[in-house]
Amino acid sequence: MKVFRLCMAATALASVLAGGTALADPVDKLEHVKVELVAPPLVHAHEQATKAAPRVIQFRMVIEEKKVVIDEENGTTLQAMTFNGSMPGPTMVVHEGDYVELTLVNPDTNALEHNIDFHAATGALGGASLTIVKPGEEAVLRFKADRSGVFIYHCAPEGMVPWHVVSGMSGTIMVLPRDGLKDAAGNALHYDRAYTIGEFDLYIPKDEDGNYKEYDTALESYGDTVEVMRGLIPTHVVFNGKVGALTGDGAMTAKVGESVLFIHASANRDTRPHLIGGHGDWVWETGKFANAPEKDLETWFIRGGSAGAAFYTFKQPGVYAYVNHNLIEAFELGAAGHVKVDGKWNDDLMKQVAAPRPVTAK
Amino acid sequence: MFKTLGIAALALALAPFASMAADGGKVNPSGEKLYKSSCVACHSTGAANAPKLGNKKAWEPIIARGMDEMMAVAINGRGAMPARGGTKADDAALRAAVEYMVSRVR
Numbered sequence: 001m002k003v004f005r006l007c008m009a010a011t012a013l014a015s016v017l018a019g020g021t022a023l024a025d026p027v028d029k030l031e032h033v034k035v036e037l038v039a040p041p042l043v044h045a046h047e048q049a050t051k052a053a054p055r056v057i058q059f060r061m062v063i064e065e066k067k068v069v070i071d072e073e074n075g076t077t078l079q080a081m082t083f084n085g086s087m088p089g090p091t092m093v094v095h096e097g098d099y100v101e102l103t104l105v106n107p108d109t110n111a112l113e114h115n116i117d118f119h120a121a122t123g124a125l126g127g128a129s130l131t132i133v134k135p136g137e138e139a140v141l142r143f144k145a146d147r148s149g150v151f152i153y154h155c156a157p158e159g160m161v162p163w164h165v166v167s168g169m170s171g172t173i174m175v176l177p178r179d180g181l182k183d184a185a186g187n188a189l190h191y192d193r194a195y196t197i198g199e200f201d202l203y204i205p206k207d208e209d210g211n212y213k214e215y216d217t218a219l220e221s222y223g224d225t226v227e228v229m230r231g232l233i234p235t236h237v238v239f240n241g242k243v244g245a246l247t248g249d250g251a252m253t254a255k256v257g258e259s260v261l262f263i264h265a266s267a268n269r270d271t272r273p274h275l276i277g278g279h280g281d282w283v284w285e286t287g288k289f290a291n292a293p294e295k296d297l298e299t300w301f302i303r304g305g306s307a308g309a310a311f312y313t314f315k316q317p318g319v320y321a322y323v324n325h326n327l328i329e330a331f332e333l334g335a336a337g338h339v340k341v342d343g344k345w346n347d348d349l350m351k352q353v354a355a356p357r358p359v360t361a362k
Numbered sequence: 363m364f365k366t367l368g369i370a371a372l373a374l375a376l377a378p379f380a381s382m383a384a385d386g387g388k389v390n391p392s393g394e395k396l397y398k399s400s401c402v403a404c405h406s407t408g409a410a411n412a413p414k415l416g417n418k419k420a421w422e423p424i425i426a427r428g429m430d431e432m433m434a435v436a437i438n439g440r441g442a443m444p445a446r447g448g449t450k451a452d453d454a455a456l457r458a459a460v461e462y463m464v465s466r467v468r
């Protein structure tokens with residue numbers, strides 16, 4: 001099989017860029033702010049509209065390779081690779097014009113080399129060629145977040161990009177406009193909470209008896225996994241790392257009258273989110289806030305390799321399902337979660353006029 | 363088994379470019395198996411600057427250093443190469459995988 005390689009004189013590039021650091025960099029003088037990341041589906045506290053001047057927002061992520069259970073009912077495992085131990089990696093939030101400064105740590109307990117490619121960044125393969133870290137190394141990358149929107153970040157080590165991505169190494173950065181989100185008419189949209197959903201297409205090999213295989217290390221899973229990947233049919237499609245991660249105790253919550261921003265990212269494969277019983281009031285399905293959002297969507301579409309965002313104000317209580325509306329992918333392969341919503345039922349929007357009963361005579 | 367491997371290693375050290383397959387065809391099949399399950403991740407594409415399978419130019423200087431040196435790298439790792447190639451394979455399987463990779467440089 002012909003495998004594509006991105007041939008790039010990474011070392012040469014790094015030395016050219018490093019040459020610039022000898023001069024005073026005006027960005028060094030900007031206010032620097034450290035932000036602690038939180039595990040998905042939560043998003044760290046942040047302002048929406050802001051009066052602050054552009055700043056340097058500092059994040060730190062630690063790469064963790066580990067075996068995870070992706071389907072508790074069947075005990076199926078994945079030799080996962082993660083940013084900060086979670087699938088997806090944590091969502092970072094900054095404002096347009098800020099600088100993102102990430103320290104990427106690869107502890108010596110890992111086996112593999114990693115890096116990071118930010119779709120929000122410009123140059124050097126998204127930062128990938130400047131952040132190649134072996135186990136026991138770390139690197140610091142700074143880039144200007146000069147475009148608003150939700151953007152993927154993912155690992156992209158030369159020669160084995162798809163494997164690292166489908167093994168869990170992706171997440172989202174949200175670059176908010178400095179004056180916050182707007183609807184199509186330019187009216188401000190303020191959300192009360194934001195949730196981040198990372199959808200993962202997984203390719204778990206099976207043995208001769210049809211049982212999912214388990215491996216001792218990530219590299220031992222490589223050869224078989226690539227064979228499944230080449231078939232382009234995932235064995236599982238999950239939100240946030242495993243079947244049912246966003247159900248039960250893990251369900252997202254909201255109240256009637258609250259507005260929620262659902263950030264949905266899929267680094268490798270297309271998906272089509274839908275909120276059963278709800279809508280997308282305002283949706284940026286391509287995820288870029290300088291474009292007017294679409295209104296009243298039933299189902300939206302996230303291209304593989306992108307993130308999108310949907311704004312919805314809940315009007316009815318109950319348990320909603322948030323799914324990939326290829327329903328096989330949702331209910332057979334795992335791409336479904338729940339939103340538990342408290343509040344008062346609205347009979348005007350919906351009313352059960354007659355409960356199910358035997359058919360009455362004409 | 364031990365004898366075969368010992369001879370193979372010796373032959374390798376003395377005649378770096380000899381093909382292992384030429385050695386009576388006694389290639390341990392577990393080597394190719396381990397290569398195809400794990401080592402292939404880096405050695406098929408040259409990821410992380412790994413010497414590519416079948417690339418004579420890349421392998422010549424490595425083979426010239428001898429089997430002991432290659433096994434030391436395979437067992438302990440070096441640079442981006444993880445210890446035991448990131449697997450739980452035993453020394454015999456690792457040696458077989460090294461021999462397989464060497465045999466593919468003709």
Ligand SMILES: [Cu+2]
Pocket residue numbers: 081113114115155156157164169
């Ligand atoms: Cu990686």
